[in-house]
Amino acid sequence: MGERLDRPVTLARRQELSPTCFALELATEEPIHAQPGQFAMVGLVGGYDPLLRRPFSVAGVRQEGGRFLVELLVKEVGKTTSLLRRLPVGSSLRLLAPLGEGFHLERCGPRPVLVAGGIGLPPVLFAAQVLACRGVAFDFFFGAATQEELLLRERLAALTTGELVLCTDDGSFGEPGFVTEALRRRGEQGYSRLFACGPTPMLRAVARLARSLGLPAELSLEEPMACGVGVCLGCVVRLADGSYVPSCKQGPVFPVEALGEGW
Amino acid sequence: MSGVALETRVGSLLLRNPVLAASGTFGYGLDLVDLCPPEALGGVVTKGLSPRPRAGNPTPRIVETPAGMLNSIGLQNIGVEAFCRDVLPELRRRGALVVVNVFGETEEEYAQVVGRLEQEEGIAAYELNVSCPNVAKGGMEFGHDPRLLGELVRGLATASHRPIWVKLSPNAPDPLAVAEAALAFGAQALSLVNTFRALAIDPCKRRPVLATGFGGLSGPAIKPLALRLVWELHRAFPQAPLVGIGGIMTGEDAVEFLLAGASAVQVGTATFRNPRACLEVLEGLVAFCQREGVREVRELVGGLAWP
Numbered sequence: 001m002g003e004r005l006d007r008p009v010t011l012a013r014r015q016e017l018s019p020t021c022f023a024l025e026l027a028t029e030e031p032i033h034a035q036p037g038q039f040a041m042v043g044l045v046g047g048y049d050p051l052l053r054r055p056f057s058v059a060g061v062r063q064e065g066g067r068f069l070v071e072l073l074v075k076e077v078g079k080t081t082s083l084l085r086r087l088p089v090g091s092s093l094r095l096l097a098p099l100g101e102g103f104h105l106e107r108c109g110p111r112p113v114l115v116a117g118g119i120g121l122p123p124v125l126f127a128a129q130v131l132a133c134r135g136v137a138f139d140f141f142f143g144a145a146t147q148e149e150l151l152l153r154e155r156l157a158a159l160t161t162g163e164l165v166l167c168t169d170d171g172s173f174g175e176p177g178f179v180t181e182a183l184r185r186r187g188e189q190g191y192s193r194l195f196a197c198g199p200t201p202m203l204r205a206v207a208r209l210a211r212s213l214g215l216p217a218e219l220s221l222e223e224p225m226a227c228g229v230g231v232c233l234g235c236v237v238r239l240a241d242g243s244y245v246p247s248c249k250q251g252p253v254f255p256v257e258a259l260g261e262g263w
Numbered sequence: 264m265s266g267v268a269l270e271t272r273v274g275s276l277l278l279r280n281p282v283l284a285a286s287g288t289f290g291y292g293l294d295l296v297d298l299c300p301p302e303a304l305g306g307v308v309t310k311g312l313s314p315r316p317r318a319g320n321p322t323p324r325i326v327e328t329p330a331g332m333l334n335s336i337g338l339q340n341i342g343v344e345a346f347c348r349d350v351l352p353e354l355r356r357r358g359a360l361v362v363v364n365v366f367g368e369t370e371e372e373y374a375q376v377v378g379r380l381e382q383e384e385g386i387a388a389y390e391l392n393v394s395c396p397n398v399a400k401g402g403m404e405f406g407h408d409p410r411l412l413g414e415l416v417r418g419l420a421t422a423s424h425r426p427i428w429v430k431l432s433p434n435a436p437d438p439l440a441v442a443e444a445a446l447a448f449g450a451q452a453l454s455l456v457n458t459f460r461a462l463a464i465d466p467c468k469r470r471p472v473l474a475t476g477f478g479g480l481s482g483p484a485i486k487p488l489a490l491r492l493v494w495e496l497h498r499a500f501p502q503a504p505l506v507g508i509g510g511i512m513t514g515e516d517a518v519e520f521l522l523a524g525a526s527a528v529q530v531g532t533a534t535f536r537n538p539r540a541c542l543e544v545l546e547g548l549v550a551f552c553q554r555e556g557v558r559e560v561r562e563l564v565g566g567l568a569w570p
Binding site: 003004006043048049050051052053094096223224225226227229230231232233234235236237238242243244 | 287288289290294295297298318319322323324325326327329330331332334336339482483512532534535536537538539
């Protein structure tokens with residue numbers, strides 16, 4: 001894992017992806033060694049409202065010329081994300097990254113399966129890029145509410161080495177219904193390990209399915225977070241042993257078997 | 264160096280500079296060593312320690328509010344034994360000035376924690392948490408009742424050879440009476456303020472945002488309220504060493520607390536926004552002094568000219 005650094009970054013690029021989502025690329029001079037599933041705390045410069053940084057899973061890191069670009073996929077849900085959508089390209093931001101425990105892709109086995117729901121796409125997309133680079137064959141399940149919210153379909157199609165299954169809740173594209181149902185229909189395919197991120201109800205359904213199939217699974221969870229570095233204890237997740245652990249340090253990726261009640 | 268003398272005194276304790284990390288915002292002192300080494304600060308105040316580990320409150324525990332945040336962590340901590348075994352030796356080795364925040368549900372529990380810590384070297388003072396708004400028992404009930412607090416402080420001051428600071432609740436009906444009791448029964452300093460009991464509501468769900476209902480408000484939103492209390496206490500007890508806390512984000516904020524009568528300050532929520540916040544407050548304080556021709560930080564303490 002790379003060393004966490006708090007650094008100034010420049011908003012290098014922004015691309016609208018859907019009525020609610022957009023992609024950002026943040027440029028930094030120093031290399032950044034993020035792994036899939038790790039996240040970054042992004043802060044606007046100046047002003048106390050919003051006061052805190054916001055956590056975003058890293059969607060990818062690449063080098064362009066002499067600089068390094070961190071890709072984030074963002075859904076506009078509140079004050080910070082709304083400001084990020086309007087921030088002029090070239091603006092400065094603060095980036096504390098990489099943070100947390102990512103996916104253990106080295107344990108993926110011969111036939112991993114990736115599952116993403118809605119704006120849970122970024123860490124799973126990053127995992128797909130790394131697995132594709134390593135020449136590992138994987139299937140990719142991606143579900144969203146509507147066709148418009150099924151982000152980056154072409155990129156996923158180009159990347160996925162096995163089957164790409166797209167689903168929409170309203171049936172406007174791909175298979176109708178939840179991504180977990182599509183996964184259940186193909187559940188007996190002998191996957192070696194599952195990696196997932198998405199809304200909490202979806203992840204709970206994925207956890208149940210993985211347990212019933214005896215499939216080892218790692219889930220990237222989302223919790224409200226203040227500091228991102230383990231000192232506020234706000235973002236805790238309850239484990240099977242009853243303890244609360246900060247998802248910014250021990251997570252955001254947890255193996256299903258570690259998770260407690262409700263999972 | 265900077266040309267500014269940064270040393271300050273809180274009771275019998277000499278601090279290398281007046282900026283400390285506040286309890287509950289800096290882990291046990293070692294969580295941010297790569298970004299903000301504890302030995303560079305005036306001191307670190309640990310997360311509140313209880314006799315045994317505590318799991319803390321259910322989630323959600325935090326929510327951001329305008330220029331502030333609410334928390335209801337519920338004093339999740341590793342317990343005094345694990346602190347002494349796993350954390351304190353490294354803090355000692357690094358030369359950090361350590362103030363241990365002590366919490367109990369009963370007088371006996373406070374005594375147990377202090378008793379255990381008395382066996383250890385490398386602790387500068389105890390800060391009694393009698394002001395946490397987020398626990399069912401202990402904490403704020405002592406901090407609101409001058410008589411209960413007086414007894415608690417008297418017992419601990421007798422049992423301990425280290426300075427005792429009392430961290431005051433801004434929610435007390437009569438903070439001056441509470442402060443007076445703490446000082447009368449042996450507290451060497453008062454740190455103020457802890458968070459303000461507050462409420463955030465989700466209008467769609469028609470429920471509180473936090474799982475416990477109420478939480479404690481911190482951040483820049485509370486700074487003027489905290490400054491008012493520090494100044495009132497300083498006016499009432501001009502000899503009492505005060506440690507100012509409440510929404511300090513910059514060097515100028517720290518200067519304001521010193522002027523209001525604090526001998527040192529603690530930086531809390533700012534660390535959540537920026538893990539280097541304590542260092543940047545210190546740098547800002549030095550820059551202010553250089554700019555304003557202040558040679559000794561100590562000369563700022565209580566320097567407010569009241570109209």
